[in-house]
Amino acid sequence: MTPVRRGGDMTDPRIPLTAHGSVVWPAIPSPKDAALLALMYQWDQSQWWPPETLLAAQFRQLEGLLAHAVETVPYYRKRLGTAAKFRPGRLTMDKWRRLPILRRQDIQEAGPALTSRNLPKGHGPTRDVSTSGSTGRPITIKTTQITRLFVSVSNLRYHLWHERDFSAKVASIRALDKATAKFAAAGKAGSWAVAHPSGPIFYCDVTKPVSEQLAWLQRQNPNYLLTFPSNLAALLRLSQEKGVTLPDLCEVITLSEVLDPDVRDACERIWGVPVTDSYSTQEFGLIALQCPDHLHYHVQSELAMIEVLGPGDEPCGPGETGRMVITSLVNFATPLIRYEIGDYAEAGEPCSCGRGLPVLNRILGRVRNMATLPSGDQFWPRFYSDDLAAIAPVRQAQLVQRSVHEIEVRLVVGRDLTGDEEERLRKVILEYLGHPFTLRFTYVDEIPRSASGKFEDFLSLVGQPAGR
Numbered sequence: 381m382t383p384v385r386r387g388g389d390m391t392d393p394r395i396p397l398t399a400h401g402s403v404v405w406p407a408i409p410s411p412k413d414a415a416l417l418a419l420m421y422q423w424d425q426s427q428w429w430p431p432e433t434l435l436a437a438q439f440r441q442l443e444g445l446l447a448h449a450v451e452t453v454p455y456y457r458k459r460l461g462t463a464a465k466f467r468p469g470r471l472t473m474d475k476w477r478r479l480p481i482l483r484r485q486d487i488q489e490a491g492p493a494l495t496s497r498n499l500p501k502g503h504g505p506t507r508d509v510s511t512s513g514s515t516g517r518p519i520t521i522k523t524t525q526i527t528r529l530f531v532s533v534s535n536l537r538y539h540l541w542h543e544r545d546f547s548a549k550v551a552s553i554r555a556l557d558k559a560t561a562k563f564a565a566a567g568k569a570g571s572w573a574v575a576h577p578s579g580p581i582f583y584c585d586v587t588k589p590v591s592e593q594l595a596w597l598q599r600q601n602p603n604y605l606l607t608f609p610s611n612l613a614a615l616l617r618l619s620q621e622k623g624v625t626l627p628d629l630c631e632v633i634t635l636s637e638v639l640d641p642d643v644r645d646a647c648e649r650i651w652g653v654p655v656t657d658s659y660s661t662q663e664f665g666l667i668a669l670q671c672p673d674h675l676h677y678h679v680q681s682e683l684a685m686i687e688v689l690g691p692g693d694e695p696c697g698p699g700e701t702g703r704m705v706i707t708s709l710v711n712f713a714t715p716l717i718r719y720e721i722g723d724y725a726e727a728g729e730p731c732s733c734g735r736g737l738p739v740l741n742r743i744l745g746r747v748r749n750m751a752t753l754p755s756g757d758q759f760w761p762r763f764y765s766d767d768l769a770a771i772a773p774v775r776q777a778q779l780v781q782r783s784v785h786e787i788e789v790r791l792v793v794g795r796d797l798t799g800d801e802e803e804r805l806r807k808v809i810l811e812y813l814g815h816p817f818t819l820r821f822t823y824v825d826e827i828p829r830s831a832s833g834k835f836e837d838f839l840s841l842v843g844q845p846a847g848r
Contacts, residue, residue: 394546396575413575419533420540423682427537431736434681439471441709442685446471448500449715454493456715481693481705482719487519495522496713502526506713511662521663521714530683530710531665532574537680539573541672542631542656546573548603549628550581553593553611554636561585579603587828590614594624605632609639610835612655614776616646617769629653635660637835638745644675659743661721664708668740676728678737684708686738687718688727698729701744752842753815754784761838763812771808772801778827779809781840786818790827 396417398407409417426434443466449456450465459480466475487494499506506522539546550572556564560583563570569580584596586608594615597605605626607615612634618624632647632655639657647655659668659677667684668677679686688702689695696702704723708716728739751761761779768774773794780788789809791797797805806819827835 395577397577409575416529416532416536416575419529419682420536423533423537426682427678427735427737429736431730431738434736435473438681438685438709439476440468442476442707443468443471445709445712445715446717448496448712449717452496452498453715454497455490456494456717477693477695479718482717484519484720484722487521487719494714496715499524499713503712509662519663521711521716523711524713527665527708527711527713534666534669534680534683536574538658538666538669541669543672544604544631545579546576547579548630549579549600550604550606551584551597551600551602552581553584553597553605553607553615554586556583556585586611590618594618594622597626598624601626601628603628603630605629607632607634608835609634609637609643609657610837612647613643616643616650617775620650626651631656633658638743638749659723659725659740661706661723663716663719663721664706667706668743671731671733671735671739673733674731676731677740677743678731678735679740681737683710686725686740688725688740696727698727699741701726749836749838749840751781751787751813751815751838752784752840759814761813763809763837767808768805771804772797774805776827777837778835779838781817781838781842782820784842786820787813789819789821791821791823792825792827793823 395405396407396409397413398404399410399413400408426437429437446460447465450460450462451457503524503526506524507528508520509523510520552560560570564583564585567582569582571578572581573579582600582602584593586593588596590611593611597615605612612632619626629651631653632651634643634655634657639655644655644657647653657670657677658666660666664684667680667686669680670676671678685707687695687705688700689705690700690702701724703720704725705718705720706716707718724744726741726744728741730736731739749761751759753759763777763779768777774791775794776792778790780790782788789805802821805821809819810816
């Protein structure tokens with residue numbers, strides 16, 4: 381049955397959609413929504429499990445996934461063989477860490493051999509998902525009906541954790557797909573709350589000029605804004621310049637890029653609303669959510685296992701930074717087992733909120749966002765556009781490392797800069813970098829975003845170390 385949306389449903393958005401018009405409350409959901417809500421019921425409990433209980437449940441699921449991969453996926457049959465066959469209850473962390481790490485190059489070379497030849501009943505239909513990911517190397521994998529269901533549950537948990545009003549109005553400024561582009565072109569709204577009565581969500585293309593975006597936001601006057609951190613920074617800057625306010629806005633939700641603390645602070649200062657962040661990827665969906673009580677992130681252990689590994693593939697302790705290696709618990713079409721995705725994070729202590737879900741203190745960035753020194757050492761470069769704008773009329777900035785000695789500084793400016801302004805910018809940037817790179821200034825009309833709508837303020841074109 382098609383869920384019935386009645387005016388009375390919107391009085392309390394916590395009540396799910398009903399598939400029976402005569403029974404509005406307690407709602408009788410459609411089969412699809414019932415499956416989602418049944419999972420949400422379980423996730424409401426598992427979030428409070430101690431870490432060892434969560435890990436045991438993950439291993440129980442992974443034992444079945446590994447057996448399926450060896451039996452039906454040619455790549456894993458050759459790569460893992462009997463090493464990945466565990467009797468129930470026999471998989472341990474020590475045995476798990478002996479399994480080889482899957483890298484992007486492996487996926488590219490495996491091609492169709494990484495796809496299951498016999499998908500279990502009930503997992504289909506499949507869809508192709510393509511991504512250039514953190515390294516710029518494109519890959520294509522298959523997702524299933526179940527993987528998409530689990531991502532929907534993670535989204536619902538995200539909304540519930542942060543007590544969002546499902547009847548509220550959302551403005552989404554991001555890269556648009558075919559469906560959302562049609563909505564945007566027609567000025568029509570979609571719905572955003574799964575399995576519940578939903579307020580409208582309106583779409584705007586993130587590649588539009590920021591002035592057009594801000595004017596659109598003023599007209600929409602949303603309760604929630606969903607966009608990329610870099611785009612939020614540009615909107616805040618222009619909003620402050622023009623004295624624009626958004627009176628009904630109560631939260632900004634960021635995604636897809638690294639959220640710098642200065643952007644979070646600026647949003648609270650200029651618009652007077654908090655920023656909530658998450659970590660997601662094309663391959664896995666929404667897999668780490670900002671804690672309701674803190675600024676760090678909780679891994680969605682029901683959906684994926686995330687390992688943060690140091691240089692020797694040893695697990696990082698709290699406060700240590702490492703590569704993220706991610707395993708989907710439910711993708712049986714293209715099993716991604718110990719996949720080094722190319723992103724870095726800082727591991728965290730157990731959270732005082734009481735949830736047993738693992739903690740990531742920070743999402744630090746991608747492999748291609750690390751600066752490389754002549755010695756071969758790498759570090760995370762940080763610079764703040766607001767500091768540059770305080771020196772000169774810099775509207776947008778991007779640093780591109782061309783070699784271990786030279787960095788191109790791409791600037792979009794309001795007017796030609798003086799020699800003194802350029803020297804002051806040079807001094808500030810070198811102070812941030814902490815190394816005497818040669819800086820070459822380039823002035824452009826626009827710094828384009830990637831095809832996915834992301835903007836990287838630091839981009840390294842220097843070859844990555846072997847094995848990355």
